[in-house]
Amino acid sequence: MKMTRTPLPWLLLSLCLLSVAACARDRDCMPQVRDGWVRMPPGPMAGAMPMMAGFGRIENRCPMPATIVSASSPAFGDISVHETRIVDGVSRMRPVPDLRIAPDDAAVLKPGGLHLMLMQPRAPLKAGSRVAVAFKLQDGRTVLGEFVVRGASAPE
Numbered sequence: 001m002k003m004t005r006t007p008l009p010w011l012l013l014s015l016c017l018l019s020v021a022a023c024a025r026d027r028d029c030m031p032q033v034r035d036g037w038v039r040m041p042p043g044p045m046a047g048a049m050p051m052m053a054g055f056g057r058i059e060n061r062c063p064m065p066a067t068i069v070s071a072s073s074p075a076f077g078d079i080s081v082h083e084t085r086i087v088d089g090v091s092r093m094r095p096v097p098d099l100r101i102a103p104d105d106a107a108v109l110k111p112g113g114l115h116l117m118l119m120q121p122r123a124p125l126k127a128g129s130r131v132a133v134a135f136k137l138q139d140g141r142t143v144l145g146e147f148v149v150r151g152a153s154a155p156e
Helices: 008-028
Strands: 032-039 051-060 066-073 076-087 090-095 099-101 105-109 114-121 130-137 142-150
Touching (some): 032 130, 051 099, 051 130, 051 142, 105 114
Parallel strands (some): 032 142
Antiparallel strands (some): 051 114, 066 076, 066 099
């Protein structure tokens, strides 16, 4: 029985092509924003408040980590990711400059934890409005998310 051998250069070329295809597939994989919502300030402050908070989930079902480095929206002058923590019995909020989401994991934005600070609204918002937010990834790509505005008394 005669065995045929695949020449080494063809084998290496095949492996390289498979690797390039896998990298392209990984590059096309994008995190997704789910269940996004913005909390309206309570009562008479609702229209005059210079900031609001945004919540939801940013899921990364990709095989590579994703790092969010900034966020923006036409509806707000400034958006940043913040985290609230209890330090020595006191609730403290701090900015999160880079939000890394591991493969097959999610960043959960919720009251009392990670959240978006939506500052300087460009127009009054009302319950039921939708806000588009663009999240810039470290690799230069952009993930778009939609956030529904809820009244201050709406359930979390």
